[in-house]
Every structure is written in C-alpha cells, then in structure tokens.
Amino acid sequence: MVAPLSAAARPEIPAPLPAALPKPTAANLEQTYAANRANASAAARMAAAHGDTHRAAADRALADPSRHLLAFDGRGDGKATEVLGDLAHADHVAVLVPGSDTSLDTYPRFRATAEALRRQLTRTAPQGTGTAVVTWLGYRTPATISTTVLTTGRADEAAPRLRAFIRQLRGVVGRATTFSLVCHSYGTVVCARAAAHLDIDDLALIGSPGTGADTAAALHTPARIWAARGKDDWVGEVPHVRTDFFGVTVGFGTDPISPAFGAHVFAAGQGGHSDYFSLGSVSLTNLARIVLGDTAEVTRD
Structure with a gap:
C-alpha cells in the first residue's frame, strides 16, 4: 500500500x-x-486561480472536446462520470466502480482501466456489436490508509446514487442492452450495498476485501455474480472477518472468491491489486467475456 493523496x-x-x-x-x-465539459473548463480556471495547478490540469483534461462526461462535480475531491464509446447504440455496457483513493486528482489512472477494457471489448466483440464503458466516480471514496476504508459508511452513502445512475442509463439505452457492473476493491462494497435494486445482468467483484454479505445469495440480485483475485493481490492477506467495535461494524466478512460465498470465480492470473486491467492479462480477457455475455468462455481458477 502507498500513502494516499489527501x-x-x-x-x-x-x-x-x-x-x-x-x-x-x-x-x-x-x-x-x-454542458459538463463547460463545467469542467470553468472548474479548471477556478482551480488555476486558486493556485492548484494539479487539479486545474485534471479538470482541463476532462474539458477536452473529445471527452464524453455524463456528470462532473469539481468541488472537494470531485466526482466524474465518463462514457467511452457510443452509449446510445451500445449492445453491451460495462460500468466501472472504483475503490479507495480515487478522486479527480487520481482520475487518470481510473480512466486508464476503462480504456483498457474498452480496447479489449472492441478487439473481441463480434462485428457490428456496439459496446461502451462508463467510469462511475460518483461517490466520495475512502483513503486506503484510514479507518473509513474498514467500514461500509462510504458505501452506504454511495449505494443510492449508484442505483439512481443505473436507472438513468437504462433510460438512455433501453431494455435490450446488457449491463455489467465491474467493481474493484472498496468499490465491491459499494456494489454489494446497491445490488438488490440494480437492473443489471452481471456483477463482477475484483480485488474485493469482502462485500459485507456472507453469501452471494444475500445480495438479493438476479444478476450473475462473479469474483476474482490475482495471485499477488495484497487483499488476499486481509482477514475476511466482520466484527463490532464500539458500536461500529468493522470488516466485510466472507471472502467473495471462497466456495462459501457462492460466486462464479474466474481466473485473474498472477497480477496484483492494480493489475486487473493490464493489457493481455487473463483477468482483462475474462472481464471482456463477461461483459459480452460469453460466459461459457470465461476461464476459471
């Protein structure tokens, strides 16, 4: 782990x-x-006038005419939702939910995961199949080194927003489009808290510290639930327990890749916590297969 930006x-x-x-x-x-690009441009000017050149550059990049921002909020740590691909005509949509230490300041590394998945989908989808990848930085993520990252507090705040967002997306693309939610690290806790009210086809939990649920069935979703962890992911060393500590529940319980949880466990290779979207990786290949509905081709551990 590294010290987070704060x-x-x-x-x-x-x-x-x-x-x-x-x-x-x-x-x-x-x-x-x-409209959201214009808002990002205004935020860049305000950040520059404030003397924060790093945030100004981040906002300016999001304001580029090539960017497709469904939402933008430059205040505080910031929030952004971006579309890669042609959302209106997509047959398959993947929504990415990030984990800790993700903000406008670190957004480029989050977007890079979406770009990698988008490239993989474009490379492997049947001819004429439309795909889109959406980055959902729609919540205030916890710092990796903090007590907040050990509880569901931020996930509880985020879950209603994620539910509302998925409903909005359905309104854009209609019923025929498949939706996959790809959730990383603490983002898996967010997705688990929202799962019972999400109209999605697949839910992929990668690098998860636990979801706060004992079993996949306890998420109360008809979506297929997938889970994976790279062999070198440090999350594998995190105790998968949940306990009350001075009235606060700490920890997230059952390991999602354990047989007791009951998810479809897929291969993620040797990678570490930040390697699930590495080009050419087993994990990225399998994530694209899940998004495209090629579930019979997903390789298992």
Whole structure:
C-alpha cells in the first residue's frame, strides 16, 4: 500500500456547482456532454486561480472536446462520470466502480482501466456489436490508509446514487442492452450495498476485501455474480472477518472468491491489486467475456 493523496492536506478547491441538466436521454447526450465539459473548463480556471495547478490540469483534461462526461462535480475531491464509446447504440455496457483513493486528482489512472477494457471489448466483440464503458466516480471514496476504508459508511452513502445512475442509463439505452457492473476493491462494497435494486445482468467483484454479505445469495440480485483475485493481490492477506467495535461494524466478512460465498470465480492470473486491467492479462480477457455475455468462455481458477 502507498500513502494516499489527501484533499484534507490542502485548502478546499473552489469549483462551480454542477451543471443543472435534464435527465440524460439518447437524444440529448451530446448536449449533456457539452454542458459538463463547460463545467469542467470553468472548474479548471477556478482551480488555476486558486493556485492548484494539479487539479486545474485534471479538470482541463476532462474539458477536452473529445471527452464524453455524463456528470462532473469539481468541488472537494470531485466526482466524474465518463462514457467511452457510443452509449446510445451500445449492445453491451460495462460500468466501472472504483475503490479507495480515487478522486479527480487520481482520475487518470481510473480512466486508464476503462480504456483498457474498452480496447479489449472492441478487439473481441463480434462485428457490428456496439459496446461502451462508463467510469462511475460518483461517490466520495475512502483513503486506503484510514479507518473509513474498514467500514461500509462510504458505501452506504454511495449505494443510492449508484442505483439512481443505473436507472438513468437504462433510460438512455433501453431494455435490450446488457449491463455489467465491474467493481474493484472498496468499490465491491459499494456494489454489494446497491445490488438488490440494480437492473443489471452481471456483477463482477475484483480485488474485493469482502462485500459485507456472507453469501452471494444475500445480495438479493438476479444478476450473475462473479469474483476474482490475482495471485499477488495484497487483499488476499486481509482477514475476511466482520466484527463490532464500539458500536461500529468493522470488516466485510466472507471472502467473495471462497466456495462459501457462492460466486462464479474466474481466473485473474498472477497480477496484483492494480493489475486487473493490464493489457493481455487473463483477468482483462475474462472481464471482456463477461461483459459480452460469453460466459461459457470465461476461464476459471
């Protein structure tokens, strides 16, 4: 583990309020993207005037005309939701939910995972099949080195927002499109808290410290539940326990890759905690197969 970037170590970064927009639809996507890019551009100017060149650069990158922002909020640690691909015409959509230490300051590394999955989908999807990958940085992630990362507090805050977001996406693409939720690290806790109310086809838990549920069945979702962990992922050394500590529940319980949990466990190779989306990796290959519905081709441990 490495020491996280911390917004608390510097003054609050000024930014405009998020753009006031109607619910996204296939017809107004381009206007939505443009309004959020304009908001990111304004945030970049405010951050630069504040003297925060790092945040200004991050905001400026998101304001580039090539970026497709479904949502943007430059305040505090920041939030952003970005589409890679043609969402309105996608046959398969993957939504990525990140873990700890993800903010606008570290967003490029999160986006890189989406780019890798998008490339893999483009490479392997049958001709004429449309795909899109969506980055959902829609919650305030905990710091890796903190007590917050040991509880479900941030996940409980995030779950209603994730449910609302998936409903919004369904309104853009319609019922025929398949949805896969790909959740990493603490993001698996977020997805587990939201799972019972998500209209999705597949839920993939990678590098999970546990979900807060004892079994896959306890997530109360008809979605196929998948789980994987790389051989060198340090999360494998985390005790999979849940206990009350001065009235607060600490830990997340059953290991999602254990037989007791009951998920479909797929191969993730030798990689570490940040390697699930490495190009050419077993884990990335299997994630693309899950998103495309090629479940019979998914390799197992």
